[in-house]
């Protein structure tokens with residue numbers, strides 16, 4: 437029988453673990469599961485997920501704090517290739533900028549062959565920032581052996597620091613991912629207090645929820661030409677009164693949003709209001725209407741006024 441020294445164990449355990457805190461960007465082509473990954477790490481629905489591509493337009497900071505680490509997550513917009521208007525040019529600029537400012541980049545892929553859409557995001561990566569290849573949707577892979585040739589293709593394209601397979605949706609291997617990220621973060625005290633989940637204010641979250649409902653409930657024809665503007669946000673005791681303009685490009689897009697007898701709009705409002713009440717923990721009075729601003733997506737000045 438082995439007789440081991442328990443004093444030694446104690447000594448090892450008393451060495452203090454340094455606190456670490458740093459920023460992590462999540463990038464990848466649309467639909468690979470970036471928002472799902474963030475949501476499951478945070479354990480709360482803050483980033484907006486959707487079956488449709490390109491629902492995260494803003495930089496969104498999610499904060500995950502453990503005993504020894506604070507992770508500051510930035511969910512960058514996906515990489516839009518179809519419509520190259522002013523809005524999308526702005527998005528690509530944001531991505532490149534974010535990637536040079538962070539401590540770790542997670543380049544997320546799904547278990548599929550390297551395609552042109554992945555390549556375009558790869559081209560934005562900087563070799564100066566430690567970058568992980570995160571292979572998501574592991575649950576969809578029958579034979580795990582198939583993952584190797586797939587990883588090799590990507591590995592030839594960029595010097596990844598780590599390769600981590602996960603399933604965001606099933607929360608598989610996420611703890612291992614966080615442990616690996618921790619290795620690359622600087623030793624420093626937490627920047628945000630422990631109970632803070634996001635630095636975005638309620639106004640921003642309200643707009644995101646309305647936008648998510650539009651993406652989910654309105655057909656494919658519309659989404660890229662829609663913006664959501666919070667015109668007024670009042671807090672009266674435990675009641676929030678929120679007034680939201682939904683801005684479209686053309687008159688012809690209005691009926692798609694409003695629906696027969698206003699049914700569609702009503703559904704968007706009701707579902708958004710219910711989510712807001714859960715998130716804010718209080719009653720919400722929500723008023724939404726549709727406004728037409730011709731060519732807004734192509735007008736950089738209009739974009740700035742909308743906060744993009």
Ligand code: GDP
Pocket residue numbers: 464465466467468469470471472473484485486487488489490491514572573574575576602603604605606
């Ligand atoms: P994003 O565009 O990269 O932010 O992707 P989303 O997070 O919006 O996810 C796109 C779709 O992939 C959604 O329908 C998710 O439910 C799905 N998804 C994300 N992660 C996983 C996963 O680990 N397994 C499976 N099977 N589906 C996933």
Ligand code: MG
Pocket residue numbers: 470471472484485486490491492
């Ligand atoms: Mg997303």
